Amino acid sequence: DAGVTQTPRHEVAEKGQTIILKCEPVSGHNDLFWYRQTKIQGLELLSYFRSKSLMEDGGAFKDRFKAEMLNSSFSTLKIQPTEPKDSAVYLCASSLEAGGGQNTLYFGAGTRLSVL
């Protein structure tokens, strides 16, 4: 199965640490998204790449969050330094933009981050 793969599944960090989350999109997909999910805020967009170019960087998340996509099959999300309020599930999704029409996002299983 060549779905979206995220690692690690769980991460526990101390306040002030640097953590890096990883994502492998579906092969051939040209759009990649990072979302953060909490019960209160729901799904919040962190970053959006099209063909490895950063198209949107989620405004409010700029200062401590940095997403990169060095090649079409791998992306990272770095949080530096972590704060307790960053505790959430981080979801990576990919899609194939074929021009107009529906775009189905395929999500990974997510990384559950707990910051102590």
Add this chain to the structure above:
Amino acid sequence: GQGVEQPDNLMSVEGTFARVNCTYSTSGFNGLSWYQQREGHAPVFLSYVVLDGLKDSGHFSTFLSRSNGYSYLLLTELQIKDSASYLCAVRMPNYNVLYFGSGTKLTVEP
């Protein structure tokens, strides 16, 4: 975020129906999608609408009114396994970005 609103919770009874509402007031619009998310799992695509009216897909149907900024997901002949969160997401023009509501948790009781 981006003005996509959903009620937090909804309860219904097995064998009946449930209507999950979504209202939006985003800066642009290029279609609306619905996703199902079971507890502890990733969201899964259900439906996409871009034109006004009702789109019947059997167990799941979706309605859109662009002038009112309103959509609903209708689940018929409910089963216990339909208990999940249902997320609506508005697609923005120009790019592929989806802005999600916070989701409605549907509980189907026997």
